[in-house]
Amino acid sequence: xxxxxxxxxxxxxxxxxxxxxxxxxxxxxxxxxxxxxxxxxxxxxxxxxxxxxxxxxxxxxxxxxxxxxxxxxxxxxxxxxxxxxxxxxxxxxxxxxxxxxxxxxxxxxxxxxxxxxxxxxxxxxxxxxxxxxxxxxxxxxxxxxxxxxxxxxxxxxxxxxxxxxxxxxxxxxxxxxxxxxxxxxxxxxxxxxxxxxxxxxxxxxxxxxxxxxxxxxxxxxxxxxxxxxxxxxxxxxxxxxxxxxxxxxxxxxxxxxxxxxxxxxxxxxxxxxxxxxxxxxxxxxxxxxxxxxxxxxxxxxxxxxxxxxxxxxxxxxxxxxxxxxxxxxxxxxxxxxxxxxxxxxxxxxxxxxxxxxxxxxxxxxxxxxxxxxxxxxxxxxxxxxxxxxxxxxxxxxxxxxxxxxxxxxxxxxxxxxxxxxxxxxxxxxxxxxxxxxxxxxxxxxxxxxxxxxxxxxxxxxxxxxxxxxxxxxxxxxxxxxxxxxxxxxxxx
Amino acid sequence: xxxxxxxxxxxxxxxxxxxxxxxxxxxxxxxxxxxxxxxxxxxxxxxxxxxxxxxxxxxxxxxxxxxxxxxxxxxxxxxxxxxxxxxxxxxxxxxxxxxxxxxxxxxxxxxxxxxxxxxxxxxxxxxxxxxxxxxxxxxxxxxxxxxxxxxxxxxxxxxxxxxxxxxxxxxxxxxxxxxxxxxxxxxxxxxxxxxxxxxxxxxxxxxxxxxxxxxxxxxxxxxxxxxxxxxxxxxxxxxxxxxxxxxxxxxxxxxxxxxxxxxxxxxxxxxxxxxxxxxxxxxxxxxxxxxxxxxxxxxxxxxxxxxxxxxxxxxxxxxxxxxxxxxxxxxxxxxxxxxxxxxxxxxxxxxxxxxxxxxxxxxxxxxxxxxxxxxxxxxxxxxxxxxxxxxxxxxxxxxxxxxxxxxxxxxxxxxxxxxxxxxxxxxxxxxxxxxxxxxxxxxxxxxxxxxxxxxxxxxxxxxxxxxxxxxx
Numbered sequence: 001x002x003x004x005x006x007x008x009x010x011x012x013x014x015x016x017x018x019x020x021x022x023x024x025x026x027x028x029x030x031x032x033x034x035x036x037x038x039x040x041x042x043x044x045x046x047x048x049x050x051x052x053x054x055x056x057x058x059x060x061x062x063x064x065x066x067x068x069x070x071x072x073x074x075x076x077x078x079x080x081x082x083x084x085x086x087x088x089x090x091x092x093x094x095x096x097x098x099x100x101x102x103x104x105x106x107x108x109x110x111x112x113x114x115x116x117x118x119x120x121x122x123x124x125x126x127x128x129x130x131x132x133x134x135x136x137x138x139x140x141x142x143x144x145x146x147x148x149x150x151x152x153x154x155x156x157x158x159x160x161x162x163x164x165x166x167x168x169x170x171x172x173x174x175x176x177x178x179x180x181x182x183x184x185x186x187x188x189x190x191x192x193x194x195x196x197x198x199x200x201x202x203x204x205x206x207x208x209x210x211x212x213x214x215x216x217x218x219x220x221x222x223x224x225x226x227x228x229x230x231x232x233x234x235x236x237x238x239x240x241x242x243x244x245x246x247x248x249x250x251x252x253x254x255x256x257x258x259x260x261x262x263x264x265x266x267x268x269x270x271x272x273x274x275x276x277x278x279x280x281x282x283x284x285x286x287x288x289x290x291x292x293x294x295x296x297x298x299x300x301x302x303x304x305x306x307x308x309x310x311x312x313x314x315x316x317x318x319x320x321x322x323x324x325x326x327x328x329x330x331x332x333x334x335x336x337x338x339x340x341x342x343x344x345x346x347x348x349x350x351x352x353x354x355x356x357x358x359x360x361x362x363x364x365x366x367x368x369x370x371x372x373x374x375x376x377x378x379x380x381x382x383x384x385x386x387x388x389x390x391x392x393x394x395x396x397x398x399x400x401x402x403x404x405x406x407x408x409x410x411x412x413x414x415x416x417x418x419x420x421x422x423x424x425x426x427x428x429x430x431x432x433x434x435x436x437x438x439x440x441x442x443x444x445x446x447x448x449x450x451x452x453x454x455x456x457x458x459x460x461x462x463x464x465x466x467x468x469x470x471x472x473x474x475x476x477x478x479x480x481x482x483x484x485x486x487x488x489x490x491x492x
Numbered sequence: 493x494x495x496x497x498x499x500x501x502x503x504x505x506x507x508x509x510x511x512x513x514x515x516x517x518x519x520x521x522x523x524x525x526x527x528x529x530x531x532x533x534x535x536x537x538x539x540x541x542x543x544x545x546x547x548x549x550x551x552x553x554x555x556x557x558x559x560x561x562x563x564x565x566x567x568x569x570x571x572x573x574x575x576x577x578x579x580x581x582x583x584x585x586x587x588x589x590x591x592x593x594x595x596x597x598x599x600x601x602x603x604x605x606x607x608x609x610x611x612x613x614x615x616x617x618x619x620x621x622x623x624x625x626x627x628x629x630x631x632x633x634x635x636x637x638x639x640x641x642x643x644x645x646x647x648x649x650x651x652x653x654x655x656x657x658x659x660x661x662x663x664x665x666x667x668x669x670x671x672x673x674x675x676x677x678x679x680x681x682x683x684x685x686x687x688x689x690x691x692x693x694x695x696x697x698x699x700x701x702x703x704x705x706x707x708x709x710x711x712x713x714x715x716x717x718x719x720x721x722x723x724x725x726x727x728x729x730x731x732x733x734x735x736x737x738x739x740x741x742x743x744x745x746x747x748x749x750x751x752x753x754x755x756x757x758x759x760x761x762x763x764x765x766x767x768x769x770x771x772x773x774x775x776x777x778x779x780x781x782x783x784x785x786x787x788x789x790x791x792x793x794x795x796x797x798x799x800x801x802x803x804x805x806x807x808x809x810x811x812x813x814x815x816x817x818x819x820x821x822x823x824x825x826x827x828x829x830x831x832x833x834x835x836x837x838x839x840x841x842x843x844x845x846x847x848x849x850x851x852x853x854x855x856x857x858x859x860x861x862x863x864x865x866x867x868x869x870x871x872x873x874x875x876x877x878x879x880x881x882x883x884x885x886x887x888x889x890x891x892x893x894x895x896x897x898x899x900x901x902x903x904x905x906x907x908x909x910x911x912x913x914x915x916x917x918x919x920x921x922x923x924x925x926x927x928x929x930x931x932x933x934x935x936x937x938x939x940x941x942x943x944x945x946x947x948x949x950x951x952x953x954x955x956x957x958x959x960x961x962x963x964x
Contacts (some may be wrong), residue, residue, distance in 0.1 A: 064785045064812040141950050185791035192808060194825045292525040307949055309956070331824045349962035367948055377946025378874065379896040408962070462813060485724075488739065 034405055055197055055224050055275055056191040056283075065462025066426025066492075067385035069328040070223045072336045073307050073321075073368060077211045077343030078390035081409050081419040082440050083353050086153055087125035087134040090438035091396050095120030100396045103441060110160045110413040111345065111401045118439070119398035120379055122353045122409055131430030138361035139371040147430040148239065148381070149423045150370055150490035152241070154434030154443030159449055160413045162210035162343070164393035168450055170215040170336075172479045179219035179470070181412065181454060182334035183463055183477045188217075188226045188468050192331035195290035197283065199226035200332050202320040205340030216336055220472040226334060230323075232376070233315035234293035235357040248288075255281045279307050294330055295331065308370040318367035325374050328384050339364060342390060345399050346410020354409040384458045385425025389453075393418025396439045417443045420453060426492050433489045451484030459486040493617075501557030514544035514619050515583060519610045526539065526603055537606075538591060545583035552580040555919040556625075558935070564627050565692055572623040576602045579616045586613050600707040612905025630681010630691070644673045647742060648776050651672075657773055658761040662736040666760075666773065688850050692718075693756050711750040720746065726735045748772065762844055782900050786818050786845060787891070788869070793817045795841045802836065818867075820846035827852045841865045850896065856882030863888050872899040874920070880906035887912045898946070904930025911937040 082088060099116050123136035128148035144485075159165035161309035164174035171178035179187070182199040191198030201216045210214050218225030230236045242251055259278045266274040296318060297305075298312045305311075310318045317339045324335040339361055343351055350356040368388065375381040394411035419437045434446025455465040458479065465484050525534035555576050557567055576813045586609055592607075593602055626635065645706035650669040654660050671690045679700075680691035688700030696716075699705045712718065719730035722741050731737060738746075752763045760769055794817060806826035812818045821837060821844050822831055829852050837844060844865050850872040851916065854862075859882040861870065868889050874896045880934040883906045886892070894912050897906070905926035910916060911934060919934070919941055931943050 058808050059815050060811045060816075062814050064818070066785060140953055140955060144950075192822065193822055194806075294617075303949065316884060329820075352962075355960050355962050362955065362958075362960075366956065369950060371949075373948040377900050377920070377922040377944055377948055378907055379894070379918070379922075379944065381873075382894075382918070485737070 011153065011480075012026060014059070017177060022468065033371065034103070038353045040186070054190075054279055055222055055272070056186070056279060057189065058190040058192055060190060060465045062467055063460025065460055066383065067424070067460040067462075068335050069332065069380075069382045069386045070182075070425070070457060070461065071324045071328060072181070072334070073364075073369070073388045074166070074169070074209070074338045074384065075342045075364070075388070075390045076205065076207075076338050076340045078165070078392045078394060078413060078418070079342040080344055080353050080357060080394035081153075082121050082394060082411070083123045083138060083357055084136050084361070085134070085151060085419040085421070086417075087136070088121055088396065088436075088438065088440045091118060092120035094439065096145050100138050103439060107356050108160065109395070111399055112395065112397060112412045113400065113403045115262050115413075116331060116395075116397040116400045118396060119353075119409060119411060119469035122357075131432070133339040133430070133432060138358055139365045141365045145372050145423075148376070149421045149429070150427045150431040150433065152422070152434055152444065152446075152448055152453065152490065153357050153417070154447040155389070155450065155453060156414050156447060157169075157417050157418075158441065160392065161319045161416050162391060162413075164211070164412075165217050166209050166211040166370050169389070169391050170211075171217075172221060172451060172454055172481050173368075176214050177219050178477070179221040179225065179342065179479070179480060181457060182216060182227050182336055182337075183218040183221050183225040184359075184458070184468060185334050186462075187221050187295065188463055189461070190331060193290075195283075195286040196294065196327070196332055196429055197287070197334070198332060199225065199227045199334045200324055200327055201227040201338070202335045203229070203340070204315055204317040204320050204339070206315075207340040215338075220274050221470055221475065223274045224279050224288065227334075230295055231315065232477050233250060233313065233459065236291050237287065240284060240291065242288070255285050288320075294326055294438070295323060297326070304374070307366075307374065308345050308367040315431045316367075317364050318370075321367035321371040322374075325371060325378075325380075326462055328375075328380060329378070344394065344410050345401065345407035345412065346408040347401070349408055352408035352410050365459075375424060381424040383425065384455065385427065385459060386423045387420065387453075388422070389420030390418065395490055396441055399488075414441075416441060417447075422490065427460065428490050428492045432476075435488065448487055449483065451480040452487050454490070456487045460492070493943050494558040497557040498561065500554050501559075501561065502554075505557045508621070508624060510615055511544050511548035511551050511579070511583065513549060513677075514540055518544055519607075519614045522603070522606050522610055533604075538587070541583065541587040541590065543610065545580065548580040548583045552576045559767065560696060562698070564694065566629070566694070567596055567625055568627050570622060572627060575623060576614060579620050582613050582616055584763060586610060589649070594916065601717060626681075633681060635907050643779040643876050644677075644736075645669070647673050648739075648778075651773065651777050654773075657770055658759070658766075660760050661755045661761050662749055662752065662758050662763065662769075668746055670738065674736065674738050676794075677735070678731075706750065706754050707816070708754040709751060711747045713863065714750050714754070717743075717750055739774045739776065744772045745769070745776065751865075779906050786812055786816060787869075791817045791842045792865075794819055794840050798836075798839060805833070806831070809840075809844075817843055818845045819843040822848035823852045823854075824848065824850075828859075829853055829854075831861055833857050837861075838864055840869055846870045849876060850874040852876060854878065856885075857941060860885040861882070862886075868892050869915075870894040872896045876900055878902070880909065883909040886910070890915060891915050895920045896920045897924055902926060904933065907931065908932040910934060910941075913938075916941050919943045920946070 013416045082091070098118050099118055101115070104115065123134050123138050125134045127133065128135050128145070131147050133146035133149070133151065135143045135146055155232070157168055159167055159168050159174045167176065170180040185200035190435045199216070213229070216229070218226035232239070235241065259281055262274055262278045264466050266278070293475060297310060300322065304322070304484040306320050308322045310322050312318070312319070317337070320337050324337060342357070344353045344357050346352045364420040373382065375384050375386070393414040393416070395414040397412065399406050399410045399412040416439060434448060435444055436442060437444050458468060465478060465480045495537055506616060518537050521537050521540065524530045525537070550651060550892060551885040556573065559573055570859060582867070590606055593605065605940050647669045651666060654665055655752055660666060667681050673933065675690045676856040678685040679688045680687070687703070688705065696706065702715065707713040719728060720738055724733055736862060748765065748769055752758065752765070760766060763769055794955060799809055806823060809824040819840060826833070834854070838861070845867050847862065847868055849869070851874065854873065856875050856900035857876055859878060866888055868899040869891055871889070871894065875898065877900070879901045880903055883902065886909065890913070893915050894917065895910070898920050899922070901924070902921060904927055907926060907930040910919065916938065917940065921943060922945060931945065
């Protein structure tokens with residue numbers, strides 16, 4: 001039996017292995033001396049295996065970055081820029097008129113067929129703050145912090161379906177398989193807090209994003225860098241609790257033993273996924289204590305709940321905003337919030353730009369404003385980049401699904417122009433960059449691509465987006481693929 | 493200009509290589525013939541000189557015609573022209589003198605004399621050739637590689653040196669630095685993409701392969717401006733997609749310079765729309781004054797063993813950027829710390845600029861040690877048990893710009909201790925005992941300090957609770 005096992009193991013060693021091992025062997029000798037040095041002179045801190053091979057060990061960025069953390073607020077479903085930030089009085093004059101053919105020629109829409117009618121803005125706008133930013137009445141609280149924010153009004157994409165468009169926003173490619181921004185950043189910077197993941201995802205709105213977990217996936221990067229989804233209702237992380245009768249001592253012993261074996265396996269095969277597994281076991285063990293603590297908002301004072309409009313125990317965007325603040329306070333690098341329910345086609349009252357969007361706005365207005373203010377008063381806003389946006393924009397035309405008039409006022413998916421904003425983390429205050437034409441169809445200046453937005457996010461954290469690469473399938477890959485330019489106009 | 497002379501002139505770049513090669517060959521043969529083994533090559537020297545000098549004459553003539561076309565650096569061209577003619581004349585003279593000598597002096601003596609005779613000719617060839625090369629490839633063509641200095645100085649930084657904008661010459665002081673930083677890499681002595689050079693007034697006036705690039709007074713008709721405005725993806729967009737682009741103020745300055753007549757000597761004060769120019773100028777200069785995150789002075793690299801030792805103890809300490817020696821340090825994973833832990837940072841006092849002690853057990857006595865980290869720019873002390881007395885130790889931190897005291901027991905007295913921190917800009921005192929009186933003291937004594945007392949609340953709005961419903 002033992003002999004059989006040994007033979008089985010030998011079969012695993014191919015000629016290819018032999019060649020690789022001989023090369024790796026030299027490295028291993030060098031590493032051995034290095035590790036030996038690491039251990040010397042420090043008797044009390046016996047380093048765990050996980051720490052020696054920790055892929056999350058903090059690293060320096062390419063250059064000093066103004067932002068140390070990022071909070072990304074994604075409004076899944078794509079909010080209408082025309083009812084929030086991009087005021088188009090001219091569009092009101094064209095309301096209910098047939099769309100001119102010049103806007104339809106050669107264009108494809110997700111649902112619009114034939115010739116739709118134009119739809120004027122379904123909200124009133126006012127100028128706010130010293131910057132005079134135009135913000136709709138749908139966001140009364142957010143209007144008061146207009147001077148903290150830089151708007152990007154000419155963002156465009158090339159994907160008109162939710163899933164690929166969301167993938168494009170977060171991974172730089174509309175197809176599956178690329179790492180998300182949070183993964184790239186944790187890959188580049190490691191994780192600060194030993195007891196928490198470097199990249200946390202929180203969802204609200206009753207549905208996860210259409211693109212699924214790939215929008216916080218690690219793609220071809222080692223899977224340790226993928227986002228960890230935490231729930232704001234019930235247990236924050238599922239299956240983290242110990243079964244009854246298992247105490248922490250025994251648990252620790254079990255994990256150490258498993259890691260010991262995994263380490264042997266790693267020494268033999270050098271598969272980075274084994275390292276991930278070792279680090280994950282260790283992390284899960286520490287998270288059993290730390291996560292329930294950081295994810296608990298019950299102990300926050302009443303005025304904080306009042307500020308955010310939070311109700312403990314419920315899954316809501318407000319709770320997630322407060323959690324995001326708590327997480328970045330504890331050194332989590334990247335917090336990604338998804339709020340579903342912005343797909344205002346006009347198919348129902350909930351999904352319309354005259355009813356539903358107002359309710360959605362009410363649910364994010366106070367929390368996201370509170371988040372900016374709370375970060376500010378804690379001295380965190382300057383080092384925390386906050387990004388807000390959807391996956392595309394919405395058409396200046398009213399949707400006419402299957403050529404029929406919709407029961408409610410709605411807009412179709414629009415790829416040519418939409419609005420995003422950024423704040424904190426070394427972004428200019430009270431800035432607006434980019435402008436769309438009179439009806440908000442095309443950007444006429446300050447047109448920026450999603451790759452530009454991604455390049456800017458990486459720049460704020462301290463990375464040259466062209467140099468943050470990972471070698472995969474024979475070539476180096478990067479978040480911004482082959483394009484992207486930092487939007488210097490909004491960088492302070 | 494007659495097309496025949498122009499056509500002939502264009503052969504100059506081809507022809508010049510013959511006299512250079514053949515005359516140098518003649519000299520080399522002369523040297524070689526001193527050796528017994530190669531005595532017989534001396535027979536080839538006189539014919540070489542003949543052919544070489546004939547080509548020198550033809551080259552000089554073609555070069556003279558080419559110079560009529562203009563568009564070259566006048567100074568260099570002048571020198572090259574006279575030295576080129578001199579080379580032709582001297583080569584003919586050398587040919588005849590050497591022919592005379594050949595017949596009536598002893599071999600050995602003659603040979604040495606011949607070498608001396610040819611030497612000045614070779615020097616002339618070398619100098620003239622180099623000047624010719626400098627004209628086409630630029631004066632820094634050779635030396636640029638040696639010094640490796642192709643570093644681009646950002647216009648925003650260069651323009652900062654202008655003390656009186658009225659007296660500045662629009663082209664020389666403002667436009668040229670922009671062209672130098674954004675265009676010279678492909679359109680100068682280094683390279684001439686599209687046969688265009690922008691590193692000289694005559695070159696700019698001449699234009700490129702598609703003709704002139706400037707129409708005085710009409711920026712929209714001037715290719716040099718049009719190309720900047722094309723979409724980035726357009727292959728005619730300049731600078732090419734992958735190169736550093738002009739900022740909007742830089743583009744505006746070029747536009748306004750052309751509009752003002754694209755003159756090379758006009759002063760800003762002579763322009764019609766000075767106001768606009770000054771606005772663009774100002775915004776460009778401001779770009780260079782973006783806040784510097786780290787000090788500009790270089791510091792020596794920190795001792796790697798020391799960093800490793802600290803890391804092993806759970807202190808996160810690492811360079812603020814891969815190419816920087818400055819360090820950030822955080823005790824996020826080591827919240828219980830002793831004064832000795834802080835003391836172990838002291839050897840790194842030159843390098844540590846960011847120090848995060850938030851939520852740790854740091855005490856007032858610990859701050860006395862922290863105060864010795866004199867390079868500190870940012871200090872996080874939020875949610876620690878430090879008191880006003882602790883802040884008394886901080887004045888040596890003359891570089892400190894940011895201090896976070898949120899959730900500490902600091903009061904108005906502590907604010908007084910901050911007034912002597914001369915670089916301080918941002919103070920956070922949310923959830924402390926600091927009152928408006930304390931803030932007023934600090935603000936009157938140090939007006940540039942921004943204090944955030946926090947405690948923000950959002951008003952309750954009627955709309956907060958209105959659910960928008962559709963009522964059929």
